[in-house]
Amino acid sequence: AINATSQSIYVITKNTTNPVNTFINYSNTNLSTTYPAVTNISAIMNVSKSGNAFLYVNNTTNITIQNDSNIVRGAGLYIILSNATGNKNYTDNSSGDIRNLSIGKAPTILHVAVNGAETDLTTTYPATTNTTGWKDPTNQDITINLYRNDSSANSDNNTVITLGGGGWNYTLNTTGNENYSANSTYRLITINNIQFLNQVAILVS
Numbered sequence: 001a002i003n004a005t006s007q008s009i010y011v012i013t014k015n016t017t018n019p020v021n022t023f024i025n026y027s028n029t030n031l032s033t034t035y036p037a038v039t040n041i042s043a044i045m046n047v048s049k050s051g052n053a054f055l056y057v058n059n060t061t062n063i064t065i066q067n068d069s070n071i072v073r074g075a076g077l078y079i080i081l082s083n084a085t086g087n088k089n090y091t092d093n094s095s096g097d098i099r100n101l102s103i104g105k106a107p108t109i110l111h112v113a114v115n116g117a118e119t120d121l122t123t124t125y126p127a128t129t130n131t132t133g134w135k136d137p138t139n140q141d142i143t144i145n146l147y148r149n150d151s152s153a154n155s156d157n158n159t160v161i162t163l164g165g166g167g168w169n170y171t172l173n174t175t176g177n178e179n180y181s182a183n184s185t186y187r188l189i190t191i192n193n194i195q196f197l198n199q200v201a202i203l204v205s
Helices: 196-204
Strands: 020-024 031-034 038-045 053-057 069-072 076-084 093-104 109-114 121-124 128-136 145-148 159-162 166-174 183-192
Touching: 020 076, 020 093, 038 053, 038 076, 038 093, 109 166, 109 183, 128 145, 128 166, 128 183
Parallel strands: 031 093, 121 183
Antiparallel strands: 020 038, 038 069, 053 076, 076 093, 109 128, 128 159, 145 166, 166 183
16 A cells, blocks of 8 residues: 655745825824924834834934824924834835925014004104014914014114104015014004194184
């Protein structure tokens, strides 16, 4: 009698890549928001303990230490890449998953008040005026400048002065900064000349 023993050989190859996803605010989608929004970026592997996940911004800066952290980031475009190393069952996933985070500049709010009111003013010489310009909130790290008829008037800011007859345009502006947008606002002051002829007529009569 002949005894025959059959043998089977099974070859199990690694999965092609270690699946990983990029989440922004817990969603696997792109996000557009405005400074100073809080954002959370995380790299999550689809298979538990299949390797190590990493996070990169703009393909160069490793921000893995920020994984699943709530952070206020500056305005700009962030190209977020998550990738993962492999293990005995999965190969490295270097191309990973890419999502875009776009953070727009916050609007800069400016105010100009004349004699305490944020409205234009018409008055008669020699009335005094106090023009005040400020930003809101005041702790924004931006520079503001006050102009009167296109000439620098920072010295007029919150100062009582007597303007001559005519029209005066007070403009407050800022070029903003990396997180706040440029803006400008203005108020018009009209100073009418005193009516001397009417006064003379009254005195004569």
